[in-house]
Amino acid sequence: METLLELTMTPAPELVGMARLAVSLVAHRLNYSCAAVEDFQVAVGEACADAIAYGRRAMDADATLRVRCSVGSGLFVIIVEASGRACDEPQRRHQGPFPSEQTLSRLVLDALMDTVAYRCAPGRGMSIRMARALPTDERARTTTAAAPPRTAQIP
Amino acid sequence: MSNLIGLTVRTRRVNARTAVVTLEGEMDIFTTPRARATMLRLLDDGCHDLIVDLRQAAYLDSTALGALLGMLRRARERGGGVRLLAPSHSVYRLLEITRLTLAFPIDATEHDALAAVGGRQGDA
Numbered sequence: 001m002e003t004l005l006e007l008t009m010t011p012a013p014e015l016v017g018m019a020r021l022a023v024s025l026v027a028h029r030l031n032y033s034c035a036a037v038e039d040f041q042v043a044v045g046e047a048c049a050d051a052i053a054y055g056r057r058a059m060d061a062d063a064t065l066r067v068r069c070s071v072g073s074g075l076f077v078i079i080v081e082a083s084g085r086a087c088d089e090p091q092r093r094h095q096g097p098f099p100s101e102q103t104l105s106r107l108v109l110d111a112l113m114d115t116v117a118y119r120c121a122p123g124r125g126m127s128i129r130m131a132r133a134l135p136t137d138e139r140a141r142t143t144t145a146a147a148p149p150r151t152a153q154i155p
Numbered sequence: 156m157s158n159l160i161g162l163t164v165r166t167r168r169v170n171a172r173t174a175v176v177t178l179e180g181e182m183d184i185f186t187t188p189r190a191r192a193t194m195l196r197l198l199d200d201g202c203h204d205l206i207v208d209l210r211q212a213a214y215l216d217s218t219a220l221g222a223l224l225g226m227l228r229r230a231r232e233r234g235g236g237v238r239l240l241a242p243s244h245s246v247y248r249l250l251e252i253t254r255l256t257l258a259f260p261i262d263a264t265e266h267d268a269l270a271a272v273g274g275r276q277g278d279a
Binding site: 013014016017038041042045046048049052098099100101102104105107108111112 | 181183184185214216217218220221224225227228245249252253254255258
């Protein structure tokens, strides 16, 4: 896989907009349609909100949020990871007559991305891996040699 | 640090029971608490029918949708409700994905929303 973007930041709600914008720029460079770019923005926002909520539950003061975008095997892959010592398995149960925010988030991610995988392990935090097929003209290009990642550190 | 786009929340009381809440910008995990607090104040102040104007709302995430659902539950407990006004195509798509088009009445114009609320209040 070729890493295109890696953002490491504190899991602060005010930074989610920046992560969404950064991923949308990468998706735009990959020649996705405007509608698809919008889908990625929404998906990253949902995943980051989920990860931030996880960080709060885990009560880890040193938690970090990492967003990584990569391409390979005809796929655009976005991984959103939250560090944390605790493991809080996502709750899928509905609470009362209305769905929870987490349930809404999962519905959105499942609808917008081709595949979504959630991982949560004690001491290793949680991650959400989302993938979508690359636009046709980009699939061949991903077989070329990998370029060094563009990395950003946000305090 | 401020959000990149942010959210502007405006309120307008139509009558003792009804208010229009206008959301402009992005309602996400950062900006939702402020909008939620504004709507809660209106509910506590006797406005049990809220019309949420989404015409200028560029983006809502699940945190925002959850907040709107919370307002709907509280409003219903008080004999009122929450109506959504003219969401953009992208926001409407999210409402469809999460099947919240079944939970919220959605109106094309403020006139339609006020007429629906007025009719219901008149029936009560």
